[in-house]
Amino acid sequence: MRFFLELRKLIFLALFIYLIIKLVIFSGLPTDYMIQITLYSFIIVLSSLGLNVIYGFTGQFSLGHAAFYGIGAYTSAYLSKVLEIESYYGLIPVIFLAGIFTAFIAYIIGGPILRLKDDFLAIATLGFGILVRVILDNSDRISEVLGGSRGFVGINKITNLELSFFITVFFIIITKNLIDSRFGLFWRAIKNDELAASSIGVNTFIAKLIAFIYGCFLAGIAGGLYAHLYTFLHPSNFDILKSIDFLIIVIIGGMGSISGTIIAGLFWVFFIEGLRIILPSEILEYRWVLIPIILILIMMIRPYGLMVKKEGY
Protein backbone atom coordinates (compact mmCIF):
# COMPACT_ATOMS: atom_id res chain seq x y z
CA MET A 1 0.00 0.00 0.00
CA ARG A 2 2.71 2.41 1.07
CA PHE A 3 4.36 1.64 -2.25
CA PHE A 4 1.38 2.98 -4.19
CA LEU A 5 0.63 5.87 -1.87
CA GLU A 6 4.12 7.33 -1.98
CA LEU A 7 4.35 6.94 -5.71
CA ARG A 8 0.89 8.26 -6.51
CA LYS A 9 2.23 11.34 -8.27
CA LEU A 10 4.64 9.40 -10.44
CA ILE A 11 1.98 6.89 -11.40
CA PHE A 12 -0.50 9.63 -12.31
CA LEU A 13 2.12 11.42 -14.37
CA ALA A 14 2.90 8.21 -16.22
CA LEU A 15 -0.78 7.56 -16.93
CA PHE A 16 -1.17 11.11 -18.21
CA ILE A 17 1.79 10.79 -20.58
CA TYR A 18 0.49 7.44 -21.76
CA LEU A 19 -2.93 8.92 -22.58
CA ILE A 20 -1.35 11.73 -24.56
CA ILE A 21 0.76 9.34 -26.60
CA LYS A 22 -2.29 7.13 -27.14
CA LEU A 23 -4.32 10.12 -28.34
CA VAL A 24 -1.59 11.27 -30.71
CA ILE A 25 -1.34 7.79 -32.18
CA PHE A 26 -5.13 7.57 -32.41
CA SER A 27 -5.22 10.84 -34.36
CA GLY A 28 -3.46 8.99 -37.17
CA LEU A 29 -0.81 11.67 -37.59
CA PRO A 30 2.34 9.66 -36.71
CA THR A 31 3.51 7.08 -39.21
CA ASP A 32 4.15 3.47 -38.21
CA TYR A 33 7.83 4.27 -38.33
CA MET A 34 7.45 7.11 -35.86
CA ILE A 35 5.42 4.93 -33.51
CA GLN A 36 8.08 2.26 -33.75
CA ILE A 37 10.90 4.60 -32.75
CA THR A 38 8.80 5.96 -29.91
CA LEU A 39 8.47 2.46 -28.46
CA TYR A 40 12.14 1.86 -29.22
CA SER A 41 13.12 5.00 -27.28
CA PHE A 42 11.44 3.63 -24.12
CA ILE A 43 13.39 0.39 -24.52
CA ILE A 44 16.65 2.30 -24.86
CA VAL A 45 15.80 4.31 -21.73
CA LEU A 46 15.21 1.06 -19.81
CA SER A 47 18.51 -0.48 -20.83
CA SER A 48 20.44 2.76 -20.23
CA LEU A 49 18.93 2.98 -16.78
CA GLY A 50 20.51 -0.40 -16.07
CA LEU A 51 23.91 0.91 -17.11
CA ASN A 52 23.39 4.02 -15.01
CA VAL A 53 22.97 1.82 -11.92
CA ILE A 54 26.19 -0.03 -12.76
CA TYR A 55 28.30 2.88 -13.95
CA GLY A 56 26.60 6.16 -13.05
CA PHE A 57 25.70 5.25 -9.48
CA THR A 58 28.19 2.54 -8.53
CA GLY A 59 31.14 3.62 -10.69
CA GLN A 60 31.75 0.24 -12.35
CA PHE A 61 32.73 1.03 -15.93
CA SER A 62 31.20 -1.50 -18.32
CA LEU A 63 31.87 -1.75 -22.05
CA GLY A 64 29.72 -4.86 -22.33
CA HIS A 65 26.22 -3.61 -21.61
CA ALA A 66 24.92 -4.31 -25.12
CA ALA A 67 25.95 -7.95 -24.71
CA PHE A 68 23.46 -8.31 -21.86
CA TYR A 69 20.84 -6.48 -23.90
CA GLY A 70 21.54 -9.03 -26.64
CA ILE A 71 21.34 -12.00 -24.28
CA GLY A 72 17.89 -10.81 -23.19
CA ALA A 73 16.79 -10.27 -26.81
CA TYR A 74 17.96 -13.67 -28.06
CA THR A 75 16.71 -15.56 -24.99
CA SER A 76 13.23 -14.08 -25.15
CA ALA A 77 13.01 -14.52 -28.93
CA TYR A 78 14.07 -18.13 -28.59
CA LEU A 79 11.57 -18.80 -25.80
CA SER A 80 8.68 -17.14 -27.58
CA LYS A 81 9.48 -19.09 -30.73
CA VAL A 82 9.71 -22.45 -28.96
CA LEU A 83 6.64 -21.76 -26.83
CA GLU A 84 4.79 -20.24 -29.80
CA ILE A 85 3.89 -17.07 -27.91
CA GLU A 86 1.70 -14.65 -29.82
CA SER A 87 -0.06 -12.54 -27.22
CA TYR A 88 1.32 -9.81 -25.02
CA TYR A 89 0.21 -11.50 -21.78
CA GLY A 90 2.14 -14.56 -22.90
CA LEU A 91 5.13 -12.37 -23.64
CA ILE A 92 5.34 -10.81 -20.17
CA PRO A 93 6.55 -13.99 -18.41
CA VAL A 94 8.87 -14.76 -21.34
CA ILE A 95 10.51 -11.35 -21.09
CA PHE A 96 10.73 -11.73 -17.33
CA LEU A 97 12.43 -15.12 -17.73
CA ALA A 98 14.84 -13.61 -20.27
CA GLY A 99 15.68 -10.89 -17.75
CA ILE A 100 16.30 -13.50 -15.05
CA PHE A 101 18.53 -15.50 -17.38
CA THR A 102 20.50 -12.35 -18.27
CA ALA A 103 20.85 -11.57 -14.55
CA PHE A 104 22.10 -15.11 -13.99
CA ILE A 105 24.83 -14.66 -16.63
CA ALA A 106 25.73 -11.34 -14.98
CA TYR A 107 26.02 -13.16 -11.66
CA ILE A 108 28.36 -15.78 -13.17
CA ILE A 109 30.73 -13.32 -14.81
CA GLY A 110 30.30 -10.58 -12.17
CA GLY A 111 31.95 -12.75 -9.52
CA PRO A 112 35.42 -12.71 -11.07
CA ILE A 113 35.36 -9.39 -12.97
CA LEU A 114 33.97 -7.09 -10.28
CA ARG A 115 37.09 -7.69 -8.23
CA LEU A 116 38.95 -5.81 -10.97
CA LYS A 117 39.40 -2.05 -10.94
CA ASP A 118 38.96 0.67 -13.55
CA ASP A 119 40.94 -0.14 -16.71
CA PHE A 120 40.98 -3.86 -15.99
CA LEU A 121 37.24 -3.92 -15.51
CA ALA A 122 36.79 -2.04 -18.80
CA ILE A 123 38.94 -4.60 -20.62
CA ALA A 124 37.15 -7.56 -18.99
CA THR A 125 33.69 -6.25 -19.91
CA LEU A 126 34.91 -5.44 -23.42
CA GLY A 127 36.22 -9.00 -23.69
CA PHE A 128 32.87 -10.36 -22.54
CA GLY A 129 31.11 -8.26 -25.18
CA ILE A 130 33.33 -9.69 -27.90
CA LEU A 131 32.80 -13.21 -26.59
CA VAL A 132 29.02 -12.81 -26.75
CA ARG A 133 29.29 -11.40 -30.27
CA VAL A 134 31.30 -14.45 -31.38
CA ILE A 135 28.81 -16.82 -29.76
CA LEU A 136 25.87 -15.06 -31.43
CA ASP A 137 27.67 -15.16 -34.79
CA ASN A 138 27.92 -18.91 -34.40
CA SER A 139 24.63 -19.44 -32.61
CA ASP A 140 23.16 -21.50 -35.46
CA ARG A 141 25.43 -24.33 -34.30
CA ILE A 142 23.63 -24.33 -30.95
CA SER A 143 20.18 -24.14 -32.46
CA GLU A 144 19.17 -23.52 -36.06
CA VAL A 145 16.48 -20.94 -35.14
CA LEU A 146 19.03 -18.58 -33.57
CA GLY A 147 20.31 -17.94 -37.09
CA GLY A 148 24.00 -17.31 -36.43
CA SER A 149 25.52 -14.59 -38.57
CA ARG A 150 22.44 -14.53 -40.80
CA GLY A 151 20.41 -13.23 -37.90
CA PHE A 152 17.36 -14.40 -35.98
CA VAL A 153 14.34 -14.00 -38.25
CA GLY A 154 10.59 -14.31 -37.92
CA ILE A 155 10.06 -13.21 -34.33
CA ASN A 156 6.45 -12.35 -33.59
CA LYS A 157 5.73 -8.66 -33.37
CA ILE A 158 4.11 -8.38 -29.94
CA THR A 159 5.71 -5.38 -28.20
CA ASN A 160 3.15 -2.60 -28.16
CA LEU A 161 2.91 0.84 -26.57
CA GLU A 162 1.45 -0.51 -23.33
CA LEU A 163 4.17 -3.12 -22.85
CA SER A 164 7.15 -0.93 -23.62
CA PHE A 165 5.80 2.12 -21.80
CA PHE A 166 4.50 0.51 -18.62
CA ILE A 167 7.34 -1.98 -18.20
CA THR A 168 9.80 0.90 -18.51
CA VAL A 169 7.83 3.07 -16.08
CA PHE A 170 7.55 0.16 -13.65
CA PHE A 171 11.31 -0.33 -13.62
CA ILE A 172 12.00 3.39 -13.37
CA ILE A 173 9.98 3.33 -10.14
CA ILE A 174 11.71 0.19 -8.85
CA THR A 175 15.09 1.70 -9.69
CA LYS A 176 14.24 4.93 -7.92
CA ASN A 177 13.20 2.98 -4.82
CA LEU A 178 16.44 1.01 -4.88
CA ILE A 179 18.50 4.18 -5.29
CA ASP A 180 16.74 5.74 -2.29
CA SER A 181 17.34 2.63 -0.16
CA ARG A 182 20.43 1.55 1.73
CA PHE A 183 21.59 -0.28 -1.40
CA GLY A 184 21.58 2.95 -3.41
CA LEU A 185 23.51 4.66 -0.63
CA PHE A 186 26.05 1.83 -0.61
CA TRP A 187 26.43 2.12 -4.41
CA ARG A 188 27.03 5.85 -4.28
CA ALA A 189 29.40 5.47 -1.35
CA ILE A 190 31.38 2.83 -3.25
CA LYS A 191 31.63 5.09 -6.25
CA ASN A 192 32.98 7.86 -4.02
CA ASP A 193 35.44 5.75 -2.06
CA GLU A 194 35.29 1.98 -1.98
CA LEU A 195 37.84 1.61 0.79
CA ALA A 196 36.01 4.03 3.07
CA ALA A 197 32.76 2.17 2.35
CA SER A 198 34.28 -1.10 3.50
CA SER A 199 35.64 0.63 6.62
CA ILE A 200 32.10 1.42 7.75
CA GLY A 201 30.93 -2.15 7.25
CA VAL A 202 29.70 -2.24 3.66
CA ASN A 203 30.46 -5.53 1.93
CA THR A 204 31.51 -3.70 -1.21
CA PHE A 205 31.89 -6.77 -3.37
CA ILE A 206 28.32 -7.93 -2.72
CA ALA A 207 26.96 -4.40 -3.20
CA LYS A 208 28.74 -4.05 -6.56
CA LEU A 209 27.52 -7.48 -7.59
CA ILE A 210 23.90 -6.57 -6.77
CA ALA A 211 24.21 -3.37 -8.85
CA PHE A 212 25.71 -5.29 -11.75
CA ILE A 213 23.11 -8.07 -11.66
CA TYR A 214 20.23 -5.61 -11.42
CA GLY A 215 21.57 -3.35 -14.19
CA CYS A 216 22.05 -6.34 -16.50
CA PHE A 217 18.58 -7.61 -15.59
CA LEU A 218 17.15 -4.32 -16.89
CA ALA A 219 19.20 -4.69 -20.08
CA GLY A 220 17.81 -8.21 -20.51
CA ILE A 221 14.22 -7.02 -20.10
CA ALA A 222 14.85 -4.23 -22.59
CA GLY A 223 16.36 -6.73 -25.02
CA GLY A 224 13.23 -8.88 -24.76
CA LEU A 225 11.03 -5.91 -25.64
CA TYR A 226 13.33 -4.99 -28.51
CA ALA A 227 13.25 -8.47 -30.05
CA HIS A 228 9.46 -8.44 -30.24
CA LEU A 229 9.36 -4.92 -31.61
CA TYR A 230 11.78 -5.28 -34.52
CA THR A 231 11.15 -9.03 -35.17
CA PHE A 232 14.69 -9.47 -36.45
CA LEU A 233 17.91 -9.76 -34.45
CA HIS A 234 21.43 -9.58 -35.76
CA PRO A 235 24.64 -10.05 -33.71
CA SER A 236 25.90 -6.67 -34.94
CA ASN A 237 23.01 -4.98 -33.07
CA PHE A 238 24.65 -5.96 -29.79
CA ASP A 239 28.33 -5.21 -30.23
CA ILE A 240 30.68 -2.64 -28.75
CA LEU A 241 29.14 0.24 -30.73
CA LYS A 242 25.80 -0.41 -29.08
CA SER A 243 27.49 -0.53 -25.68
CA ILE A 244 28.98 2.86 -26.42
CA ASP A 245 25.51 4.19 -27.29
CA PHE A 246 24.36 3.28 -23.78
CA LEU A 247 27.45 4.85 -22.26
CA ILE A 248 26.85 8.07 -24.19
CA ILE A 249 23.28 8.23 -22.91
CA VAL A 250 24.36 7.71 -19.29
CA ILE A 251 27.11 10.30 -19.60
CA ILE A 252 25.16 13.03 -21.38
CA GLY A 253 22.18 12.45 -19.09
CA GLY A 254 24.41 12.78 -16.08
CA MET A 255 26.10 10.03 -14.10
CA GLY A 256 23.76 8.91 -11.37
CA SER A 257 20.73 10.88 -12.55
CA ILE A 258 17.58 8.89 -13.29
CA SER A 259 15.73 11.78 -14.94
CA GLY A 260 18.87 12.58 -16.93
CA THR A 261 19.02 9.06 -18.32
CA ILE A 262 15.34 9.20 -19.30
CA ILE A 263 15.73 12.50 -21.14
CA ALA A 264 19.06 11.62 -22.73
CA GLY A 265 17.72 8.23 -23.86
CA LEU A 266 14.69 9.76 -25.55
CA PHE A 267 16.80 12.55 -27.00
CA TRP A 268 19.38 10.13 -28.36
CA VAL A 269 16.87 7.92 -30.20
CA PHE A 270 14.81 10.77 -31.61
CA PHE A 271 17.90 12.71 -32.55
CA ILE A 272 19.54 9.91 -34.53
CA GLU A 273 16.29 8.71 -36.07
CA GLY A 274 15.09 12.27 -36.55
CA LEU A 275 18.18 13.16 -38.54
CA ARG A 276 17.42 10.19 -40.75
CA ILE A 277 14.10 11.83 -41.62
CA ILE A 278 15.30 15.43 -41.86
CA LEU A 279 18.58 15.00 -43.68
CA PRO A 280 18.52 14.32 -47.44
CA SER A 281 19.80 10.84 -48.13
CA GLU A 282 22.96 12.06 -49.91
CA ILE A 283 24.30 13.58 -46.73
CA LEU A 284 22.67 11.17 -44.26
CA GLU A 285 25.97 9.54 -43.41
CA TYR A 286 27.30 12.93 -42.29
CA ARG A 287 25.28 12.24 -39.13
CA TRP A 288 28.35 10.49 -37.84
CA VAL A 289 30.30 13.71 -38.19
CA LEU A 290 27.58 15.86 -36.70
CA ILE A 291 26.83 13.63 -33.71
CA PRO A 292 30.35 13.56 -32.24
CA ILE A 293 30.57 17.34 -32.63
CA ILE A 294 27.31 17.76 -30.74
CA LEU A 295 28.50 15.37 -28.05
CA ILE A 296 31.70 17.34 -27.62
CA LEU A 297 29.70 20.55 -27.35
CA ILE A 298 27.37 19.07 -24.73
CA MET A 299 30.31 17.87 -22.69
CA MET A 300 31.89 21.32 -22.88
CA ILE A 301 28.74 23.15 -21.82
CA ARG A 302 27.50 20.63 -19.26
CA PRO A 303 30.41 18.45 -18.22
CA TYR A 304 28.35 16.59 -15.60
CA GLY A 305 25.45 15.86 -17.95
CA LEU A 306 22.25 17.47 -19.14
CA MET A 307 20.38 17.21 -15.87
CA VAL A 308 23.22 17.59 -13.40
CA LYS A 309 24.53 21.08 -12.65
CA LYS A 310 27.45 20.06 -10.53
CA GLU A 311 28.95 16.69 -9.92
CA GLY A 312 26.26 15.07 -7.81
CA TYR A 313 26.26 11.50 -6.59
Add this chain to the structure above:
Amino acid sequence: MNLLELKNVSKYFGGIKAVNNLSFIVKKGEILSIIGPNGAGKTTVFNLISGFYIPNEGKIFFNSQDITGFKSHKLSRLGIGRTFQNLRLFKNLTVLENVIVAFLSKHEYGIIDSVFRTRKYAEITKKAKESARGFLDFFGLLNKEHFYAGNLPYGEQRKLELARALATEPKILLIDEPAAGMNLTEINDLMETLKKIRNTFDITILLIEHQMELVMNISERIIVMDFGEKIAEGTPKEIKSNPKVIEAYLGAL
Protein backbone atom coordinates in the same frame (compact mmCIF):
# COMPACT_ATOMS: atom_id res chain seq x y z
CA MET B 1 40.21 -6.23 30.39
CA ASN B 2 42.02 -6.46 27.05
CA LEU B 3 39.94 -5.28 24.12
CA LEU B 4 42.57 -5.51 21.40
CA GLU B 5 45.84 -7.36 21.28
CA LEU B 6 48.61 -7.53 18.68
CA LYS B 7 50.98 -10.47 19.10
CA ASN B 8 54.32 -10.35 17.25
CA VAL B 9 52.76 -8.72 14.20
CA SER B 10 54.92 -7.95 11.14
CA LYS B 11 54.09 -6.42 7.79
CA TYR B 12 56.55 -6.19 4.92
CA PHE B 13 56.32 -4.26 1.68
CA GLY B 14 58.95 -5.78 -0.56
CA GLY B 15 62.13 -5.20 1.42
CA ILE B 16 60.62 -2.64 3.80
CA LYS B 17 59.63 -3.86 7.23
CA ALA B 18 56.83 -1.35 7.80
CA VAL B 19 55.83 -3.10 11.04
CA ASN B 20 58.31 -5.39 12.72
CA ASN B 21 57.41 -7.92 15.42
CA LEU B 22 55.04 -5.53 17.15
CA SER B 23 53.06 -6.51 20.25
CA PHE B 24 50.79 -4.39 22.38
CA ILE B 25 47.52 -4.46 24.26
CA VAL B 26 44.68 -1.95 24.28
CA LYS B 27 42.59 -2.03 27.47
CA LYS B 28 38.88 -1.50 27.39
CA GLY B 29 37.93 2.14 27.91
CA GLU B 30 41.37 3.73 27.64
CA ILE B 31 42.82 6.29 25.28
CA LEU B 32 46.05 4.90 23.92
CA SER B 33 48.19 6.93 21.55
CA ILE B 34 50.80 5.81 19.05
CA ILE B 35 53.48 8.36 18.24
CA GLY B 36 56.61 8.18 16.14
CA PRO B 37 58.35 9.87 13.20
CA ASN B 38 56.89 9.81 9.69
CA GLY B 39 57.26 6.39 8.10
CA ALA B 40 57.49 4.66 11.50
CA GLY B 41 54.65 2.32 10.53
CA LYS B 42 51.79 3.83 12.56
CA THR B 43 49.23 3.99 9.75
CA THR B 44 50.23 0.49 8.70
CA VAL B 45 49.28 -0.69 12.21
CA PHE B 46 45.81 0.82 11.70
CA ASN B 47 45.51 -0.81 8.29
CA LEU B 48 46.39 -4.15 9.85
CA ILE B 49 43.88 -3.80 12.69
CA SER B 50 41.08 -2.68 10.36
CA GLY B 51 41.71 -5.42 7.81
CA PHE B 52 43.09 -3.43 4.90
CA TYR B 53 46.37 -5.34 5.19
CA ILE B 54 46.93 -8.90 6.35
CA PRO B 55 50.00 -9.38 8.56
CA ASN B 56 52.88 -11.42 7.17
CA GLU B 57 53.46 -12.75 10.69
CA GLY B 58 51.71 -12.61 14.02
CA LYS B 59 48.13 -12.53 15.21
CA ILE B 60 45.56 -9.93 16.14
CA PHE B 61 42.87 -10.52 18.77
CA PHE B 62 39.74 -8.47 19.38
CA ASN B 63 37.60 -9.30 22.41
CA SER B 64 39.72 -12.47 22.70
CA GLN B 65 38.68 -13.54 19.18
CA ASP B 66 41.42 -14.18 16.61
CA ILE B 67 40.60 -11.69 13.84
CA THR B 68 43.79 -12.08 11.78
CA GLY B 69 42.89 -11.97 8.08
CA PHE B 70 39.29 -10.82 8.58
CA LYS B 71 37.88 -8.49 5.88
CA SER B 72 37.47 -4.84 6.79
CA HIS B 73 33.68 -4.76 6.48
CA LYS B 74 33.45 -7.70 8.86
CA LEU B 75 35.77 -5.99 11.35
CA SER B 76 33.60 -2.90 11.20
CA ARG B 77 30.62 -5.03 12.11
CA LEU B 78 32.54 -6.58 15.01
CA GLY B 79 33.09 -3.09 16.40
CA ILE B 80 36.30 -1.67 14.93
CA GLY B 81 35.79 1.84 13.55
CA ARG B 82 38.40 4.12 12.03
CA THR B 83 39.18 7.42 10.38
CA PHE B 84 41.87 8.09 7.80
CA GLN B 85 45.00 10.19 7.83
CA ASN B 86 44.04 11.68 4.46
CA LEU B 87 40.29 12.14 4.93
CA ARG B 88 38.19 9.66 3.02
CA LEU B 89 34.67 11.07 3.09
CA PHE B 90 32.00 10.32 0.52
CA LYS B 91 32.43 13.76 -1.00
CA ASN B 92 29.42 13.64 -3.29
CA LEU B 93 27.04 12.44 -0.61
CA THR B 94 25.47 14.98 1.69
CA VAL B 95 26.70 15.38 5.24
CA LEU B 96 23.61 13.58 6.52
CA GLU B 97 23.94 10.75 3.99
CA ASN B 98 27.56 10.18 5.01
CA VAL B 99 26.37 9.29 8.49
CA ILE B 100 23.18 7.47 7.45
CA VAL B 101 25.11 5.09 5.19
CA ALA B 102 27.28 4.08 8.15
CA PHE B 103 24.21 3.44 10.30
CA LEU B 104 22.52 1.42 7.56
CA SER B 105 25.45 -0.92 7.04
CA LYS B 106 24.56 -2.45 10.42
CA HIS B 107 20.80 -1.99 10.44
CA GLU B 108 19.58 -4.18 7.67
CA TYR B 109 16.54 -4.54 5.48
CA GLY B 110 16.42 -6.43 2.20
CA ILE B 111 15.96 -5.68 -1.47
CA ILE B 112 12.27 -6.57 -1.33
CA ASP B 113 11.80 -4.12 1.56
CA SER B 114 13.51 -1.45 -0.57
CA VAL B 115 11.50 -2.11 -3.71
CA PHE B 116 8.12 -2.17 -2.00
CA ARG B 117 8.95 0.26 0.78
CA THR B 118 7.68 -2.04 3.48
CA ARG B 119 7.01 -1.04 7.07
CA LYS B 120 10.45 -2.34 8.04
CA TYR B 121 12.03 -0.07 5.42
CA ALA B 122 10.12 2.93 6.75
CA GLU B 123 11.01 2.21 10.36
CA ILE B 124 14.72 1.67 9.81
CA THR B 125 14.91 4.68 7.47
CA LYS B 126 13.35 6.85 10.16
CA LYS B 127 15.67 5.50 12.84
CA ALA B 128 18.68 6.04 10.57
CA LYS B 129 17.80 9.69 10.08
CA GLU B 130 17.20 10.30 13.76
CA SER B 131 20.38 8.57 14.79
CA ALA B 132 22.46 10.34 12.11
CA ARG B 133 21.06 13.72 13.14
CA GLY B 134 22.00 12.90 16.71
CA PHE B 135 25.63 12.35 15.70
CA LEU B 136 25.67 15.51 13.58
CA ASP B 137 24.24 17.47 16.50
CA PHE B 138 26.97 16.07 18.75
CA PHE B 139 29.61 17.48 16.39
CA GLY B 140 27.76 20.74 15.71
CA LEU B 141 27.18 19.87 12.06
CA LEU B 142 23.40 19.66 12.10
CA ASN B 143 22.90 22.98 10.35
CA LYS B 144 24.98 21.68 7.43
CA GLU B 145 23.26 18.33 6.96
CA HIS B 146 22.30 19.08 3.34
CA PHE B 147 25.76 20.25 2.23
CA TYR B 148 27.83 17.95 0.09
CA ALA B 149 30.53 16.57 2.36
CA GLY B 150 33.21 17.76 -0.04
CA ASN B 151 32.08 21.35 0.44
CA LEU B 152 32.67 21.47 4.18
CA PRO B 153 35.71 23.28 5.53
CA TYR B 154 38.59 21.01 6.47
CA GLY B 155 38.03 20.97 10.23
CA GLU B 156 34.39 20.04 9.80
CA GLN B 157 35.29 17.29 7.35
CA ARG B 158 37.45 15.80 10.13
CA LYS B 159 34.48 15.94 12.48
CA LEU B 160 32.17 14.40 9.91
CA GLU B 161 34.57 11.52 9.47
CA LEU B 162 34.43 10.94 13.22
CA ALA B 163 30.63 11.12 13.15
CA ARG B 164 30.53 8.59 10.32
CA ALA B 165 32.83 6.20 12.18
CA LEU B 166 30.79 6.53 15.39
CA ALA B 167 27.55 5.79 13.53
CA THR B 168 28.78 2.23 13.00
CA GLU B 169 28.61 1.87 16.82
CA PRO B 170 32.24 0.83 17.28
CA LYS B 171 33.72 -0.57 20.49
CA ILE B 172 37.12 0.79 19.52
CA LEU B 173 37.80 3.83 17.39
CA LEU B 174 41.10 4.19 15.51
CA ILE B 175 41.81 7.85 14.78
CA ASP B 176 44.71 8.65 12.42
CA GLU B 177 46.29 12.10 12.85
CA PRO B 178 43.10 14.11 13.45
CA ALA B 179 45.04 17.31 14.15
CA ALA B 180 46.98 17.28 10.88
CA GLY B 181 46.60 20.62 9.14
CA MET B 182 44.81 22.26 12.07
CA ASN B 183 45.69 25.51 13.81
CA LEU B 184 45.94 25.82 17.62
CA THR B 185 42.32 26.86 18.19
CA GLU B 186 41.11 23.96 16.09
CA ILE B 187 43.41 21.59 17.98
CA ASN B 188 41.99 22.70 21.33
CA ASP B 189 38.52 22.22 19.96
CA LEU B 190 39.51 18.75 18.76
CA MET B 191 40.89 17.88 22.18
CA GLU B 192 37.54 18.73 23.79
CA THR B 193 35.73 16.74 21.11
CA LEU B 194 37.85 13.64 21.68
CA LYS B 195 37.30 13.78 25.42
CA LYS B 196 33.60 14.24 24.89
CA ILE B 197 33.49 11.24 22.54
CA ARG B 198 35.12 9.00 25.11
CA ASN B 199 32.87 10.15 27.91
CA THR B 200 29.65 10.00 25.89
CA PHE B 201 29.99 6.78 23.95
CA ASP B 202 31.71 4.43 26.39
CA ILE B 203 34.35 3.70 23.77
CA THR B 204 38.02 2.81 23.57
CA ILE B 205 40.26 5.09 21.52
CA LEU B 206 43.49 4.29 19.73
CA LEU B 207 44.99 7.52 18.44
CA ILE B 208 47.85 8.34 16.09
CA GLU B 209 48.98 11.92 16.50
CA HIS B 210 52.00 14.14 16.04
CA GLN B 211 50.70 17.08 18.01
CA MET B 212 52.49 16.51 21.34
CA GLU B 213 50.36 18.75 23.50
CA LEU B 214 47.24 16.95 22.38
CA VAL B 215 48.77 13.51 22.91
CA MET B 216 50.25 14.28 26.32
CA ASN B 217 47.00 15.88 27.43
CA ILE B 218 44.48 13.19 26.58
CA SER B 219 46.32 9.87 26.48
CA GLU B 220 46.36 7.46 29.39
CA ARG B 221 49.19 5.53 27.80
CA ILE B 222 51.49 6.10 24.83
CA ILE B 223 53.35 3.74 22.50
CA VAL B 224 56.34 5.08 20.60
CA MET B 225 57.26 3.52 17.27
CA ASP B 226 60.35 3.92 15.13
CA PHE B 227 61.29 1.91 12.02
CA GLY B 228 58.32 -0.40 12.48
CA GLU B 229 59.21 -1.32 16.04
CA LYS B 230 57.92 -0.34 19.44
CA ILE B 231 60.73 1.53 21.20
CA ALA B 232 58.83 2.65 24.29
CA GLU B 233 55.53 2.32 26.10
CA GLY B 234 54.19 4.10 29.18
CA THR B 235 52.27 6.99 30.69
CA PRO B 236 52.76 10.45 29.17
CA LYS B 237 55.09 11.29 32.07
CA GLU B 238 57.25 8.24 31.52
CA ILE B 239 57.42 8.84 27.78
CA LYS B 240 58.49 12.47 28.16
CA SER B 241 61.50 11.43 30.22
CA ASN B 242 62.46 8.32 28.26
CA PRO B 243 65.94 8.89 26.72
CA LYS B 244 65.27 6.56 23.76
CA VAL B 245 62.18 8.55 22.87
CA ILE B 246 63.92 11.87 23.19
CA GLU B 247 66.67 10.64 20.90
CA ALA B 248 64.39 9.14 18.25
CA TYR B 249 61.58 11.57 18.25
CA LEU B 250 61.00 14.29 20.76
CA GLY B 251 64.55 15.56 20.43
CA ALA B 252 63.96 16.25 16.80
CA LEU B 253 61.16 18.67 17.58
